[in-house]
Amino acid sequence: MVHPERTTTSAPADLVFSFGTLLDEKVLQSLFGTRLNTVKDSLIGHGTTEVVITDLDVIAKSGKNVHLGLVRREGNSVSGGLLALTPDQLATADAYEVGAYARRRVPTGAHGQAWCYVSAEPLAVAERIALIGDSIAYGRCTPEGGWAARVASRHIARDEENNRFFNLAWPGATMLEVLDAAEAEVSARRADTILVAAGINDLLHVEGRSGAKVSQDVIARLESFCDAMESQGRRVVVMSPNWVDTTVIPGLHLDEILDLRESMRSWCQRTFRDFLDTWNVLADRPALFSDGIHPSTEGHRLLAEAVGSI
Template identity: 85%
Template sequence: MSNPEPTTSAAPSELVFSFGTLLDEKVQQSLFGYRVNMLEDFLIGHGTTEVVITDLDVIAKSGKKVHLGLVRREGDTVSGGLLALSPDELAAADAYEVDAYARRRVPTGAHGQAWCYVSADSLDVAERIALIGDSIAYGRCTRDGGWAARVASRHITRDEENNRFFNLAWPGATMLEILDAAEAEVAARRADTVLVAAGINDLLHADGRGGAQVGQDVIARLESFCEAMEPQGRRVVVMSPNWVDTTLVPCLDLGEILDLRETLRSWSERTFRDFLDTWDVLADRPALFSDGLHPTAEGHRLLAEVVGNFDLHPGPSVS
């Protein structure tokens, strides 16, 4: 395969692994104005699936109504190519990809870390999920393990041979404590996706620090955690804190909890990482809490619907 020299003067600085239409010369000409040099490469621990495209502009550029998407499959590989793009070209690629895709970091088999357009629904395409969190993730104040047990059951039922869900939650622990302990635990279970559900205890045990400082400390530790996980091929998904009834838990400030939520959201958006916002599920609904902090069984059921992408009004099951 010949690789003509680029005709653009912009210096490429962003590496993008593609396994689909971004490798097509027609698409590259439409987006970048030239055919991009490509290095052959591959992803470990992934397989492909079909994604139906409804965006007419994307269909016009690619000539296809069905594109490829990635799913996690331990032991599989996906072949593709590594493209070097300028920041403007990367922005053009972002605009081209439909909402079903999200740009995230992946380690390639031959050339190290690169951007890749993966499924926007991180948990739906995961195979081995590790949950690290606090007592809410653990399921305290419920008899059945709470939202995490429901999500685990759904995930494993979809593929009992390959799918796994490991609840590594640690009641009472802060985000900093959880992340410090999690790296070896996650690796031991060969998790491809790490769901992080914590943060309230960091505000409860602030040790004189203000909410803003707590948020900065959490982000700094999350950043280093992601930098350790991503080169191993693990995708980190950060959940928002939940609403708290501060009339029953007066040591917490609702404004500081909202600030932490926004800090996590803006960091995730800025750094191209996954953020799962569950705030609205329980906000201003004190009847869904057993003690103002921990959800009731019904609160956990509603959280599970959002985290596990359950049908809110399920019909008859089919096989």
């Protein structure tokens, strides 16, 4: 098996799978000031689409105002190549890729896990989405099935032949419980994208633990879950906890919910995972709740708009 040629410096190198302009010798020379060895590889379960580029500096480097982007396509694959980049080169590549792209982990066909610049809108390019979460994700207190049913309807309508949405939410469950149960469930449904919406119950069921300890446990379990899912080619999108009217919910403290939200956000940013922050959709709007914790029909409608925008 041939591997990309690693840098001769002491700095470690990261493997990056490219399917577009990062394989162009002129672009590589412009970005890094040198040619880089590339090795052929592929990305399974994906197809390509066109991304219009408006950044003039990127257009000048690539010579193109339309680049390739990735979409999920079960049974398809995208050919490309692997590059070995130093941390400085990786930062340069990050700066080159426009806001339509996000650096995420993917398993390549021949060389194992690598970085790849995929769509920054994970749900928009997904094919088979699995939602795991608690009663809010399940749609409790709404006859229409909550925000998830609205998102599912729009997702399936975009491509009724291929798109699927599986609501695997578990009312009353903690984040740790839904993650433990999810691995077999999402595999059975061949989900390519997993939306994780839980966390409030972890703070309700603290069992003597502090809010800080709950956050630590949630992040540790999220890390192991994401590692397992990414090794299988699945992309995980972590939703923030929603605002809760703690004046009517005994045992919940607003500062602990905010700390959990910040722990999730900072962890996702630090480890290059997707974070969907819905906090401000319902924050300080108790009229949008049926009981202080479960959104009303209007609250779910607003959440659906926020989730459906990515």
